[in-house]
Amino acid sequence: MKRLLVLLLSAIMVFSLAACSKGAEEKPSGEQTQTGDTKELDYPKRAIEIVVPFGAGGSADSMTRTAANLMGNYIDKPINVINKAGGGGVDGMVYVAQAPADGYTILQITPSHSIAEALERPNASLTGDFEPIANFQKDIQVFGVSKDSKFKTIDELLEYAKANPGELKIGGTSPGGLDDYMANGFAEAAGVEITYVPYNSAAETKAAVLGGEIDIYQDKVLSFNTMVKSGEVRPLVVLHNERLTMVEELKDTPCTVEKGINFTQGSWRGFAVKKGTPQEIKDYLEEVIEKVYNSKEYRAIADKEMSDIIPGYVGQKEYGEMWKSEVAKFKEILVK
């Protein structure tokens, strides 16, 4: 009896180990289904997995969960969202690149992936290993200062920065990431020099600007706006080609283009599949995502979360071109 139990439990242990490496083992069976593909679209036959290469609770994760939830209205198979964080988005990318190109494993992507490619990180080639489905959300970056700051307008700030190169500090998350790019790209376009200080999280950056450790605070519209509403932060400039008149708190904030600073950039979040996925499957997924994007349910959520201030949907073809231009831009600023 006791022996039997021991056996049983060691079997459980072995299975739990095996379950962990499931991704690798599934490969051959997946390929089989692909070769047996007929002309009529026989997809999806089983659950679809969307891999978020970032931690749970972040903006990429919540976007994907919202979208996956609504995709359920159009696809009668389950859609599972899993997080594979690590390596600045590369770990999840590698995982999807190792799965079969059958459309059952979708990668959620952000500028981090184009940046990883621009920096030539190993195993990270977005344009080389993946094909676009669609973009879903676009974000705008806003720069501001603490309410106690001596700078009232962007002109005052730039004037000071010109007189004292490198003295002003701007915070952000992740070195060599999107925030770094935006800080440096803005400074270059404005002809000034500012020092970039990377923090571990947006919360730390906020605390640093309110505590006076750094001078300039940058964030996405949504999280920036909460700080403006509470009166802690004064917005100075929006990195966009027109004023955000639809946002109450930011309607009087100038944008970079009107100030003669030719630099606009924001984050974006979309979906991709492994290169070699059949065109019909890609078209099908693109169509579903477009339906979700235009659905009443998503409109309601987007209005509430202000996640669709500028139209975020980009179709397959344009999205692929966007990848290429993003990678080229990042290469220019980040690789010196």
Place this chain on the structure above:
Amino acid sequence: MEAIIQSLSIVFGPMSLILIVIATAFGMICGALPGLGPSMAIILLLPFTYEMDPIVGIIVLVAVNVGAQAGGSISAILLRVPGTSSAIATTFDGYPMALQGKAGRALGLAMTASAFGSIFSALAMLVCAPLLAKVALRFQSAEYFALSLLGLSCISSLGSKNQVKALLSACLGLLLSTVGLDAINGVERFTFGQSFLYSGIDYIPVMIGAYAIAEVYVNISEKCSGKPEVSHVEKNASFEFIKIKDVIKNWWVYLKSSIIGTVVGIIPAAGGSIAAFIAYSEAVRSSKTPEKFGTGIEEGIIAPEASNNGAVGGSMVPTLTLGIPGSPTAAIIMAAFMLHGLTPGPLLLSQQPEMLYSIFIGIIVSSLLMLVLGKYISIEFSKILKLPYPLLAVLIMVLGVVGAYSLRNSFTDVLILFAFSFVGYFFNKFKYSTSAFVLGLILGEIAENSMRKQLIVNDGSWMGFITRPISLVVIIISLMAFFGPMIKQHKENKSNKIIAE
């Protein structure tokens, strides 16, 4: 006053009371299972709060957090598997105490200290949230560095028997904390071109491997070598309620650790695990019998548990007053606020004062519930101990593997788990300090990054560490805590020599 009555009626409504009981119990169970920490527990419950009244929803999530922070101690004490990262310090004295056959008392102490810590931090939050928020902003890079130094200073007390080996272990931990992409310049360090090393070595699989799995190896090798069984956690551990008299006896440890926990919790970059280390090292430093720490002493359980729960209320302070989450867990709670269309910050506090009171009452209710629930949940958990050892060992291994894997859904972490289980085993065997090693690994990153950030913002000058008052005081305390035990030992050796002569 009206707001208080209103919030009382919200919290003590029959439905919300039931929800708080469920949430606290759920949190404790998640906390006790390695891999399902407080953040995961909250994410799992988040969808259920969408339809609730916003205030009730937030209270439920806070109750989960309170429960999870305390639940981590159950597996730390019974199995030497820290259920959450903030329960690592609890294993130092909790497990030895359980080996002495006092598992029930250890659990009781942990629950009492946890309840004390969260109630204290809730009081602090209620009475002086705006003031505390100002304090939080005083903590910048220089202070983060000083705090991590204070946490590291506990190395010298962890290895009171062999300080050189403890120091060596800590240095190894510090070295491993530099693996991966450097957080300031984005340069690859010790990655050998392997993308799985980019994000560095996470301390959770290391910790589970070096403590829990290594302990399994130790037990197996003892059994195989036919040595008589040295010690085991008693099979019928029953929860022991701690008498108020005993709490009063140690009131200073309870209070001091709760204060440390609350303050550290307020700071965005530091959470419960660092609070627990700092409180532990402070308890050792101020103790009359520091050599007894690590052998199963009561203060060694009270200090980390009171402070990691103190961090719960603490982390809510900047979340509510500034809209800056004080911990990753608080960040998820803040996301819940946003989902309900509420924006945390000074505006919310003046418009909806009942929110603050309700959270305050919610924390107190769930802390008290925790004491009662702790009895039943820990009895259920201690049933595991009745299993014959081979089964228990398999169970611990499974829990460990699942815990490591679920962290990032990555098999690499499972490999790291096993690699470090051997490190832990040999550290034990040759009397190196696993705790000092893990401490170095956890704090190394914060220490390095905050030091370098301070140098960037101060244009390369080191003076910031000395000219900022909080940083200076904390650095002095940590130097005292670091060198104190060494000087004491040196003196003792001298006097022993004199006696010998």
